[in-house]
Amino acid sequence: MMKIKKGIPLIDQHDKNGFYGGKFGGNYVAETLKKPIDDLTKLFEKCRKDKNFIKERDNLYENYVGKPTRFIKLQNLTDHLGGAQIYAKMVSDANGGAHKIYNAITHAMLCKKAKKKYMCTDTGAGYNGKMFSMVAKKFGLGCKVFMGTRDMERQKPNCDSIRKNGAEIIPVTSGSKTLVDAVSECIRYWVSNCDKAHMGIGSLVGPNIFVKICGFSTSQISRELKVQLEEEFGKIPKRLKLINCVGGGSSAYGFWSEFFDYDKKHIELIGVEAGGPKNSKLHAAPLSKNSKIAILHGAAAYCVQDSDGQIDETDSCSSGLDYPSTSPIHCYLKDIGRARYSFATDEEAFAAYKLVTELEEISPSLEPSHSFAEAIKIAPRLDDSNIIVVNSCGDSLKDKDIIKKRLGSYSR
Amino acid sequence: MKSQISLAFKKCRKENRPALLTYIVAGDNTKKKSLEILKSISEYADILELGFAHNAPTADGPQIQNSSYRALKNGIKLKDVFQIVKNYKKIKNSKPCILMGYYQMVYKYGERKFIRKCKQVGVDGLIIVDLPFPDNKKFSRLCKKNSITFIQLLSPTTSNERMKKIIQSSHDMIYYISMLSTTGGKLKISPNKILKNYFKVKRLSKAKNTVIGFGITEKTISSFKKADGLVVGSALCKGISESLKKRQNPVIKLNKMVKKLKSRIT
Ligand SMILES: Cc1ncc(COP(=O)(O)O)c(C=O)c1O
Numbered sequence: 001m002m003k004i005k006k007g008i009p010l011i012d013q014h015d016k017n018g019f020y021g022g023k024f025g026g027n028y029v030a031e032t033l034k035k036p037i038d039d040l041t042k043l044f045e046k047c048r049k050d051k052n053f054i055k056e057r058d059n060l061y062e063n064y065v066g067k068p069t070r071f072i073k074l075q076n077l078t079d080h081l082g083g084a085q086i087y088a089k090m091v092s093d094a095n096g097g098a099h100k101i102y103n104a105i106t107h108a109m110l111c112k113k114a115k116k117k118y119m120c121t122d123t124g125a126g127y128n129g130k131m132f133s134m135v136a137k138k139f140g141l142g143c144k145v146f147m148g149t150r151d152m153e154r155q156k157p158n159c160d161s162i163r164k165n166g167a168e169i170i171p172v173t174s175g176s177k178t179l180v181d182a183v184s185e186c187i188r189y190w191v192s193n194c195d196k197a198h199m200g201i202g203s204l205v206g207p208n209i210f211v212k213i214c215g216f217s218t219s220q221i222s223r224e225l226k227v228q229l230e231e232e233f234g235k236i237p238k239r240l241k242l243i244n245c246v247g248g249g250s251s252a253y254g255f256w257s258e259f260f261d262y263d264k265k266h267i268e269l270i271g272v273e274a275g276g277p278k279n280s281k282l283h284a285a286p287l288s289k290n291s292k293i294a295i296l297h298g299a300a301a302y303c304v305q306d307s308d309g310q311i312d313e314t315d316s317c318s319s320g321l322d323y324p325s326t327s328p329i330h331c332y333l334k335d336i337g338r339a340r341y342s343f344a345t346d347e348e349a350f351a352a353y354k355l356v357t358e359l360e361e362i363s364p365s366l367e368p369s370h371s372f373a374e375a376i377k378i379a380p381r382l383d384d385s386n387i388i389v390v391n392s393c394g395d396s397l398k399d400k401d402i403i404k405k406r407l408g409s410y411s412r
Numbered sequence: 413m414k415s416q417i418s419l420a421f422k423k424c425r426k427e428n429r430p431a432l433l434t435y436i437v438a439g440d441n442t443k444k445k446s447l448e449i450l451k452s453i454s455e456y457a458d459i460l461e462l463g464f465a466h467n468a469p470t471a472d473g474p475q476i477q478n479s480s481y482r483a484l485k486n487g488i489k490l491k492d493v494f495q496i497v498k499n500y501k502k503i504k505n506s507k508p509c510i511l512m513g514y515y516q517m518v519y520k521y522g523e524r525k526f527i528r529k530c531k532q533v534g535v536d537g538l539i540i541v542d543l544p545f546p547d548n549k550k551f552s553r554l555c556k557k558n559s560i561t562f563i564q565l566l567s568p569t570t571s572n573e574r575m576k577k578i579i580q581s582s583h584d585m586i587y588y589i590s591m592l593s594t595t596g597g598k599l600k601i602s603p604n605k606i607l608k609n610y611f612k613v614k615r616l617s618k619a620k621n622t623v624i625g626f627g628i629t630e631k632t633i634s635s636f637k638k639a640d641g642l643v644v645g646s647a648l649c650k651g652i653s654e655s656l657k658k659r660q661n662p663v664i665k666l667n668k669m670v671k672k673l674k675s676r677i678t
Contacts, residue, residue: 017547028515028542030471032592035569174477175467187470192593194569295516296468298542308489309520310467 002336006261010253010329011215018208021335025299025328027207033187036194041209043114048216057109061220064138065101069093069221071228071389076359081379084241084386087232088362089225089255096131097395098365099251100202102217104131107200108139110213116198118142122186124151124179124247125320125367126158126398128202133167143167144197146186148177151319157398176313179247179323183297203248204327207298211328218254221391226258229389237387238266241378244391245370246271246287246341247320249327251393256339264338271330272374274316275343282315284322287334287341296325302334317346317402318366320394344373350406352376353396363412365394366402416508416536417561418584420458421621421640429678430637433623434670435461435512435645437479438496439488440652445662446483449652450500452667454507456674460500461539461643464493464513471541473596475646478653490521494533501534510537510563518543523551527558537561539587545578556583563587566613579617586622587643588613596646599627603635610639630669634676644673 002021005013019025029037047053061067070090078086091099104121111119118141123129129145136143145162149171152159162169170189175181183201190199201210204218229236242259244252252271259267273285283289286302294303296311303325304312316322333339344352349366352373357363364372371390379388396403397412404410414422424431434457438446450460465480465488472480497509511530518526518540530538538560543551545564555562564582566575567589579586590606591599599606606624614622624636625643636642648666655665 026547027544028547029544030541030567031544031565032471032567032569032589034544034567034574035571174481180468184468184470188472188594191471192597195592293519295514295519295542297470300519305520309517310484311516 004260010260011212014208020328020332024301024331025208028295028298029207030191032191037207037209043110044213047113060105065094068224074360080359083380084382084388085384086375086379087389088392089389091221091391091393092395096134098127099218099221099254099393100128100131102220103214104135106213106217108135108141111141111198112139114198119198119200120144120186120189121200122146122182122202124322126155127394130158130161132200133162133165136167137165144170146170146172146182148172148182150177154402155319155398203250204253204329205248205297214250215253218250219257221254222256222258239386241268241270241388243270243371243374245321245367246273246326246330247323249330251391253329255391269339270374271339271341272370273341273343274318274321274370275345276315278345278347280315282313284314284316285343286326287330288343299328301325301328301331320367342374344370348373354407362392363396364392365396366399367394368392415561415584420508424458430639431458431641432674433459433461433641433643434648435643436648437463437465437483438493439483439486440479441482441656442486443492443496447496447499448663449666451503452663453670456670457507459508461510461512464490464511464517466514466517469514471594473594473646475596475649479649490517494529497535498533508536510539511535512539515540515543527554530560531558537563539563561585565589568592568609576616582620584621586617586620588622588624590624590626593626595626597627599632603632630672633673637677
């Protein structure tokens with residue numbers, strides 16, 4: 001069994017062909033993209049070693065994203081469940097309302113360094129598109145956002161923001177009209193325009209370099225969390241559980257990256273996927289429902305697929321988790337047993353949203369509501385020496401219509 | 413022994429013209445129709461490329477995507493694709509067949525099993541769009557062992573150094589992508605410019621049959637007569653879409669189109 005190497009970022013623990021654990025990831029791309037990917041890889045490796053680049057980034061994280069995002073105790077929820085102590089890392093405090101801002105910033109900086117004038121990216125929940133549009137505006141870059149038309153309907157508030165920031169939304173009508181098709185279309189666009197456009201992928205997926213850039217960026221979350229844990233408890237608590245929703249897996253990687261080296265009995269990492277509607281066969285949970293490996297969007301990873309190899313349809317109330325595949329890194333973490341993956345159904349996510357917003361002054365979007373559903377499930381079975389931290393990685397505003405329809409009202 | 417693909421190029425060279433390679437998607441719009449189309453266009457085409465559809469294609473333009481979705485909607489499976497080739501190969505004077513598609517379909521089927529099946533039904537060559545050099549070395553060797561030509565692609569972004577390595581590791585045919593584009597884009601650069609790039613490649617690949625593809629239509633094909641071979645795909649897929657829309661028989665339409673393409677290069 002392969003083991004995580006201590007003291008080396010997990011994103012860098014791939015072989016020379018870009019595979020984690022010998023089989024997840026890689027670079028399955030058209031010949032045309034080999035050179036642009038190679039160029040981007042060289043640029044990224046140079047920049048991450050460049051003190052000035054890191055200084056500029058840290059400055060942006062501090063003054064533009066707003067660092068650190070809060071770490072708070074959910075006392076009412078803890079009392080209500082009567083078990084483990086529950087905390088939240090309020091990543092939704094970040095400028096724009098979600099963790100997607102970290103990756104977008106790195107990409108904009110790389111785009112500038114590459115002397116390209118515009119970026120293209122994909123979006124599901126609309127947060128990645130929104131963050132790219134924000135940083136594009138800040139950096140004076142053009143921005144094209146590929147988005148499935150089903151997601152455009154259900155995530156309208158974020159579409160409005162994207163357009164207000166001056167970016168162009170390119171509606172994607174092929175296939176299921178959701179994130180999977182948006183990513184395909186964005187990659188196709190890059191094949192045709194790689195000489196002019198910089199591409200950013202919105203999660204910890206895609207050809208190896210995009211996994212690395214994304215993980216490099218979101219790991220800011222756990223750097224902050226580590227300090228906050230030490231401030232709150234004097235040291236890292238003995239029984240700690242870090243719960244994060246997993247779509248492509250960028251938020252979970254960022255939340256966990258400082259903690260992979262700890263024993264899993266000490267710090268348990270729990271990823272929560274979208275189980276879809278309770279009475280439906282469809283879901284977006286390739287890890288927890290044991291899907292087989294597929295090659296999708298340039299990488300090998302567990303993926304919902306049929307017996308012939310076609311990518312299967314998915315369903316979830318949360319656009320951000322509604323993706324058939326996942327990150328090669330999470331596949332690796334599952335295989336070696338360092339993280340545990342479960343799922344929450346749509347119903348459980350809505351119930352969790354309802355309970356959390358009734359008891360606490362926070363309002364997580366439907367993606368982190370899946371994480372809260374898991375916390376609500378396990379907290380009562382644990383005693384109060386256990387510390388659960390949930391990454392509340394998105395703000396619910398984008399989901400107000402869906403929530404109103406489902407729960408009858410939405411207040412903020 | 414020379415492959416059927418090499419022999420086809422040799423014959424065209426003798427006739428002092430480029431080889432005409434066609435591309436359609438297997439099962440577009442039905443299994444039966446695409447077999448009929450193959451049989452019918454094989455009167456004029458020298459080599460037939462046949463796509464096996466995948467529903468997350470990352471390098472295809474709208475025309476081929478339409479064809480693929482149509483085939484998938486009609487329930488095409490990999491086993492049907494093999495069946496189509498097998499049945500096509502039964503006809504007299506059948507032409508060499510190249511299967512083209514995405515690695516996921518091969519991976520899921522199993523590399524060895526896939527190649528064995530190809531050999532069994534009479535597939536002559538394979539193009540796997542998203543399995544570039546050097547990741548394709550093992551697969552390429554497996555193809556060779558089974559007398560199947562593994563065809564690698566070169567693009568305008570491929571560096572000289574990389575190009576040399578790819579050519580060195582290639583079998584008897586190479587595919588040069590004319591421009592930065594998904595399949596079927598409009599020609600973004602002039603045919604002259606494309607030919608100039610093509611001959612740069614050709615200088616390094618003298619011994620290999622090197623074809624040009626992407627963006628070639630009835631209108632542009634005659635400008636590329638000096639190449640070893642020319643691939644027309646999206647234009648034919650579009651032809652199928654149009655005839656279906658008009659409720660006409662795509663077999664007749666495609667036969668006419670390929671006949672015309674051939675006449676432009678002879
Ligand atoms: C708020 C929020 N959480 C989670 C996700 C899921 O993505 P990932 O798993 O990459 O964090 C998204 C994606 O759009 C999102 O917007």
